[in-house]
Amino acid sequence: MATKQESASVPDAYAELESRVERIANITAGAGVLRWDQEVMMPEGGTPARAKQLSTLSSLSHEELTDPEIGELLDELEDAELDDDRAAVVREIRRKHDRATSVPTELVEEISEATTNAHPVWTEAKEAADFETFAPTLENLVELKREYAAHIDPDADPYAVLFAEYEPYLDLETAERVLERLRDELVPLIDAIADSDVELGGAFDGEFDADRQEELSRDVLDALGYDWDRGRLDTAPHPFSTGTQFDARVTTRFDEEDLLGSITSTVHEFGHANYTLGLPDEGYGTPLGESRDLTVHESQSRLWENHVGRSEAFWEFFLPTAAERFPALADVSPRAAYEAANQVYDDNVIRTEADELTYHMHIIVRFEIERELISGDLDVEDVPQVWNDKYEEYLGVRPETDAEGALQDIHWSHGSFGYFPTYSLGSVLAAQLYAAAEDEVGDVDAQVRQGEFDDLNGWLRENVHRHGAKYTTPDLVERATGEPYSADAFIDYATEKYGRLYDLDG
Structure with a gap:
């Protein structure tokens, strides 16, 4: 326990920290804007700089995070009497400082430069559907991330160390347990749906002009309450959201044969941005103004995409707006739109186009492969073959090209090994x-049917957003639910939703 003399210095030490x-935080946020620019509007030739x-x-x-003076300030505050915030x-900061001080600055620089250079290589490889083009880059990133994990904890499972980068408070054993349960529970449900005589879909067949899709995306963001004074909408090959509570940007993409995809993608990214915008302004620059890691972040995007955007109530509200932009939808009923938004199709090979159930099989494939990559049990050159084999085993479909297979996601080009499980963990939390x-x-x-989202968003603001990273993930979940x-x-x-849609009890 701190002495009175030590306690007197606590305010100064905390203010300095x-x-x-x-x-x-400002350096990190600035880098985030540069990464956004690289994926949205930077000229192709800008990569080297x-x-x-x-x-x-x-x-x-x-260097700032590992400064010895930060360590001294943390030591001074370690046993001090501090309020909860x-x-x-x-x-x-102690957790971040301890991890960062374990890793040499030279390695951090090398990883940053390698991932930035990897982006155009991945893009070129995907466009050419040629994994071999990307393989040397991926191999280098795997080695760098293994080295990174070894510096942090040489005695731990390196994949567990990397997973903790994205979800530090739900351990890898919890992630494995949840993924196993999803596989055990969802595979029989997906099989029963495949055997069902019920056929859904068709409501959004046709071609839909990309410019009008963008207008409709703006309509849906307006309806959900997106703050345009602190955000913007752009397009990116791989949709994402990034920013701070003062500037949270959304990207989406448009396929003229997939109107539904652009809507659900936009609603998904709104969920991310809405969480970011809900973080307390006064907490900016500290963990109190930062999100509670990726499981919670993904819960917000999946909640809005699936529990709101794929609900029948949402389509009763939003379909008239969609029909104004696309008169061909005038004869589509809200029920038909709802059914199309929830069609289960296990013959799809693209994660971002997957339905709500088979999506988790896509995550499991990636989880299993990257675990083996990091452990050294799988060689990079064998990834496409193993990827395709697992798709055939879990979903009964085999990618025809590398672009549809192991090159479809951007994450590994970012060096983001351990990220994928948080998608399923977040979906689970969204339901809770x-x-x-x-x-x-x-x-x-009933509120969604009327286009009223304030009460739901207010509950999320009160129980999730406003806390920033004050609580650990388990504590935040228990407090909220x-x-x-x-x-x-x-x-x-x-089980209930898809049982009704596919008449599994009938």
């Missing part, structure tokens, strides 16, 4: 949060 942390710029910022951020800030919101807010569907993190709500939701 907070000042240093805000500087790191951008790689150097991002490498420099990454090095600066790392300040204690959370110290906890989060939505069920808790319904218990407290009342009939959410009254229950420990669990797949129960998702399994119940999926």
